[in-house]
Amino acid sequence: MSKTRLTALFAVLLVGVVSVAIAGCGSDDDSTSSGAETSASTEGGGGGGGEPLSVGSDIPYPPFEQGKAGEYTGFDIELMEAIGEKIGRTPEFTDTSFETIFRDVAQGKFEAVISAATITEEREKTVAFSDPYYLSEQAILVQEGSDIKGLADLAGKTVAAQQGTTGLELGKEKANAGDLRAFPEGPDAVNALKSGTVEAVIIDAPVAQNAVEETGGVEIAEKVPTEEEYGIALAKDNTELLEEINQGLQEVIEDGTYTTIYEKWFNLEPPKEIVG
Amino acid sequence: MNEFFNQFFDFTVMGDHFDEVLDGFFRNLLVFALAGALALAWGLVLALLRQLPSKKFLPVRGITIAYIDVFRAIPILGVILLISGSIPYLEFIPKDIRIPHWFGQPDPYWYGVLALTLVYGAYMAEVYRAGIEAIPRGQIEAARSLGMSHGQAMRHVVVPQAVTKIPAPMLNELISLLKDTTLVGVIALGEALLIAREVQAETFNASAYVLGCAMFLVVCLPAARLVDYLIKRNQTKVARGSHIAV
Numbered sequence: 001m002s003k004t005r006l007t008a009l010f011a012v013l014l015v016g017v018v019s020v021a022i023a024g025c026g027s028d029d030d031s032t033s034s035g036a037e038t039s040a041s042t043e044g045g046g047g048g049g050g051e052p053l054s055v056g057s058d059i060p061y062p063p064f065e066q067g068k069a070g071e072y073t074g075f076d077i078e079l080m081e082a083i084g085e086k087i088g089r090t091p092e093f094t095d096t097s098f099e100t101i102f103r104d105v106a107q108g109k110f111e112a113v114i115s116a117a118t119i120t121e122e123r124e125k126t127v128a129f130s131d132p133y134y135l136s137e138q139a140i141l142v143q144e145g146s147d148i149k150g151l152a153d154l155a156g157k158t159v160a161a162q163q164g165t166t167g168l169e170l171g172k173e174k175a176n177a178g179d180l181r182a183f184p185e186g187p188d189a190v191n192a193l194k195s196g197t198v199e200a201v202i203i204d205a206p207v208a209q210n211a212v213e214e215t216g217g218v219e220i221a222e223k224v225p226t227e228e229e230y231g232i233a234l235a236k237d238n239t240e241l242l243e244e245i246n247q248g249l250q251e252v253i254e255d256g257t258y259t260t261i262y263e264k265w266f267n268l269e270p271p272k273e274i275v276g
Numbered sequence: 277m278n279e280f281f282n283q284f285f286d287f288t289v290m291g292d293h294f295d296e297v298l299d300g301f302f303r304n305l306l307v308f309a310l311a312g313a314l315a316l317a318w319g320l321v322l323a324l325l326r327q328l329p330s331k332k333f334l335p336v337r338g339i340t341i342a343y344i345d346v347f348r349a350i351p352i353l354g355v356i357l358l359i360s361g362s363i364p365y366l367e368f369i370p371k372d373i374r375i376p377h378w379f380g381q382p383d384p385y386w387y388g389v390l391a392l393t394l395v396y397g398a399y400m401a402e403v404y405r406a407g408i409e410a411i412p413r414g415q416i417e418a419a420r421s422l423g424m425s426h427g428q429a430m431r432h433v434v435v436p437q438a439v440t441k442i443p444a445p446m447l448n449e450l451i452s453l454l455k456d457t458t459l460v461g462v463i464a465l466g467e468a469l470l471i472a473r474e475v476q477a478e479t480f481n482a483s484a485y486v487l488g489c490a491m492f493l494v495v496c497l498p499a500a501r502l503v504d505y506l507i508k509r510n511q512t513k514v515a516r517g518s519h520i521a522v
Contacts, residue, residue, distance in 0.1 A: 099477035160464060184461070
């Protein structure tokens, strides 16, 4: 290959790489600007909308958060949108990973985090939480017909959970598993269960329920109450927004929107502790 | 700036979790050792299949080239996920083989080793090929005219010389393989960076990452220096016009 042809080849490759990079940035810009436009236009229209509110979430975690970028949906997402409507802000969701989510909201990368996040003392050292919006249980998910009937049967078994979650904590503290595997994403753990490489998964009950309904072949052996409450996380110094969100949440619960969203996503009545 | 140092260079966090991360790093090394050895062998097999002469072996050459091209083109992460997600479902294979727990290693270890061997076999085949094609064609012709078969000529004349030309690029592949063992974390093998992520989730501090990466540095930096040394030594030999010792 002559030198000029080699140069030409490099030029073509360079142009290719650069155009891909530009296209990538361009689409990012598009999504933000179109988001801003929509919120501006809804504001003009009179109902809801308003200033954008950047919200971080670890997606997918069905049924709390799921869907494609720009069309995220789920219990958390719809609840956040309902709260946003009450406080005159339009949530814009960003997919992020769970193990860095509290650090990022504390550092101001997002204004709020709604990501099926349990309120714990440990986390409260880093962030502030809203009033609880959901009461959680952990479920032991197993293959249909498994001998494992509950937490007590996990001793010596191969058990999976999602990294950084309370399910993994529960596994470490109480399951006495032979091999406890931490998967980076929850659905990967459920897939491992279906394929038979792990014998049980400890995961949030609604996620387990969703897996039973959507994928089949798996069942919930036991639900373990953990007295977990989910909250919306904010940076500690953002007390003004915290008050607004708590106020918004209260209104959403009182006017019945909360119940509608809850029943839509969980096929269950919301607990008395929250709706009163 | 202070927060930055707290996030990444908190030596208390590093000290508290040193043993865990080191345990994880040993798992990286264990994946690397087996996958490296297997890929070196598998790559040589592929390279030799690619060099088979005559029309008779055209289909073998074609399949080999297709294999090498395909596995060089798929992201390793994809190969790992596909293998770990598909093999367990092959019910005609006995359970102890499709979900292996050999030698006390969990199944993600074996899926990881298999995936990295398949991919790095293809990469290394190309390195071997460069070495083999650097041997002047006349040598094979001479060997054949002495009555050696193609296989004998390869074994006694070409390959012994070819491997002396490629330690540097091969070492590069091995360094890159060691780093890619972290990808097996995605199927929950407790390797150094997966454990570092777990530490981050517990402590909200990223120092364990720095610790994990430092362990890779300790192994990879001397290796990189060795690559440079080997290249330099090889060049000196070529420059002097001396023959390469077999």
